[in-house]
Amino acid sequence: EIVLTQSPGTLSLSPGEGATLSCRASQTVFKNKLYWYQQKPGQPPRLLIYRASTRATGIPDRFSGTGSGTDFTLTITRLEPEDSAVYYCQQSGTAPLTFGGGTRLEI
């Protein structure tokens, strides 16, 4: 199965700053079927980015995804306190679907 490794494990930043979250796959993610989710305590994950770079409905343009192959990045600009959450990457290009271990973002 494809192993997704996220870094850093924890990121502590101030409001207004930018964040760069990394997701590295153990093998090529087929058709860039790589997704990013945000999860706040007590809530289910919420889809932010699909197919590596397309924002999901209602997601502000402060969130952007880039990358292909095995290296993917989620960038969040102009951080706000409500961006505090755990961010997961996930791939569906090769069964089984797998998730990264998450990056905790503290604002």
Place this chain on the structure above:
Amino acid sequence: QVQFVQSGAELKKPGDSVRLSCKASGYDFTSYPLHWMRQAPGQRPEWVGWITPDDDETNYSQRFRGRVTISKDRAATTAYLEVRGLTSEDTAVYYCVRWAGGADPWGPGTLVSVSS
């Protein structure tokens, strides 16, 4: 809007079985695959399996194959997940999720606790 109503929390003993339900509304239930994910406390989400929207074909993670069954009732727009032979490692929140080019949205989840 798309909504899921999942069944209530369950407390089970090792070896028990559990059947969870997920009622969907706000979209054409027969047009999107329905996945089940789970998330143990403090852990990443984990894919359990999925069911196709029209012909009820299922696919399960190898980790759970033989121990889980996903089904659905199209008329009731409800999906089900049965897990058999529960162990403490099955303690988790179980989510139903619509697959719309990404897991979106997720249901609120059902907590399954397994303890002797």
